[in-house]
Amino acid sequence: MKIELNINGVHCASDVEPRTTLLDALRDDFLLTGTHAGCEHGVCGACTVLLDGEPVRSCLIFAVQADGYEITTIEGIATSPGELSVIQDAFCETHGMQCGYCTPGMILTAHALLERTHDVSREDIVEAISGNICRCTGYGQIIEAVEFAADRLKKSNAPRRNKTAKIRSVGGHDAPERGILEAAADAPGTGPR
Amino acid sequence: MKPAPFDYVRPDSLVEACELLAADEDARVIAGGQTLVPMLAMRLARPVRLIDILRLGELTGIREDSGSIIVGSTTRQAIALQDPLIRKSVPLLALALPWVGHPPTRNRGTVGGSIANADPSAEIPLVAVTLDAAIEAATPDDSVSTPADDFFIGPMLTTIGMGECISAVRFPVWTYKRIGVGFHEISARRSDFAFVSAAAQIATDEEGRCLEAALGIGGVGDRPLKLDISSLLGTRLDAKSLTEAVMAAAIDLDATDDLHATADYRRRVAVALCTRALEDARDGANGGEPRGVAR
Secondary structure (H helix, E strand, O other): OEEEEEEOOEEEEEEOOOOOEHHHHHHHHOOOOOOOOOOOOOOOOOOEEEEOOEEEEHHHOEOOOOOOOEEEOHHHOOOOOOOOOHHHHHHHHOOOOOOOOOHHHHHHHHHHHHHHOOOOOHHHHHHHHHHOOOOOOOOHHHHHHHHHHHHHHHHHOOOOOOOOOOOOOOOOOOOOOOOOOHHHHHOOOOOOO | OOOOOOEEEOOOOHHHHHHHHHHOOOEEEEOOOOOHHHHHHOOOOOOOEEEEOOOOHHHOOEEEEOOEEEEEOOOEHHHHHHOHHHHHHOHHHHHHHHHOOOHHHHHHOEHHHHHHHOOOOOHHHHHHHHOOOEEEEEOOOOEEEEEHHHHEEEOOEEOOOOOOEEEEEEEEOOOOOEEEEEEEEEEOOOOOOEEEEEEEEEEEOOOOOEEEEEEEEEOOOOOOEEEOOHHHOOOOOOHHHHHHHHHHHHOOOOOOOOOOOOHHHHHHHHHHHHHHHHHHHHHHHOOOOOOOOOO
16 A cells, blocks of 8 residues: 655655554664664554654554654654754763663653643653653653753753754665665665655 | 554545445454554454544544533544543543553544443543443444443443444533542553542532432443442532442442452452542532542
């Protein structure tokens, strides 16, 4: 089935089997491997992406269901290629990660929360990330990172927007370009344009 | 963790969806997919065809209609949670919704999907049974309305027939001036499946006497149950009569006994949570701060 998605501000098309989850389409067809496959049945939150700006589990939605939607992955939240977003930066500074497996999901969840408001309490953060499992940090530093990012964003006095950051690097994504990976040759999707 | 192959159809109307369902007994409806997709991934469900109803405009939205609030079946849980009409007119549903899954699953999961799934520990079916809501379903040429208490017949089992598709849930609105609600739940982890959950709604008069009271429990039996607490009507809902009413209603409960919690434990917790939910509802009706658990 043919689908068209707007991924990180880039129009992408692919032909997928109906049983392909959005997670698998992002990773295998569009080579956006920043979205991590964890439990693949909706428990862990590692595969969280933003669907029209709201966090959802990409393993619990088939790519065909996402047809026509705007999708933001971890590759799409930095302001420009090679840079980190304020939230990503905060995760580094406060050691909000160890193995990094849950981190893209955590950051996207925090991103959606801080898009709504910068005035977040600890409870708001805990509630927001309650669906994301981390097995390393014990969550303390992750919560600290989000608090830190919220504080910085508040003080930066910048308008909240960039629901989907319009990054337009050569390949359209901060991801392997076509031809780099052998896998890309076999990928059924047209890849990022 | 990959689903078996299936056909995917996105009908343009509810009638077309019902016809597709009637034509093939191995077809299943998919809306938010927050329960169905894990079942497909684990291959516990292997439908031949999935019929996606999430984009049917006629199935979504929340509106008032002759003393009821009608919640369209594909209204997403996150939308219902923020809806001012639900907060005002069906406060018990508003209080229970934060307990349904996590924010990311509520962004996709639908109200009707939770009803259709009929998990005995699910919160939305519990509220529907407690408030005597009606489940409305469309058929290829008609529609049927079933009281929630009759709709759920066992774990993951409902009276929904072949070719039928849930279109809305109709929650009756209490018209009393003073209404309070309470909701409590115990689970292993935040937003995990409830071992026991209790929902209560009470209306009182100016002197604090009970005019109407509804109490339901989930997770204990094989479906959400409404308990008879009519003995509370006319009382001032003091601690003693609340406890007595709950004990009388819960004494014969047929509780599930499993790996997670014994039947005895479930009964004991049910009594405690029912009492707390009723206390919250009473205090809310009598003008106290709506308590509930901040989520």
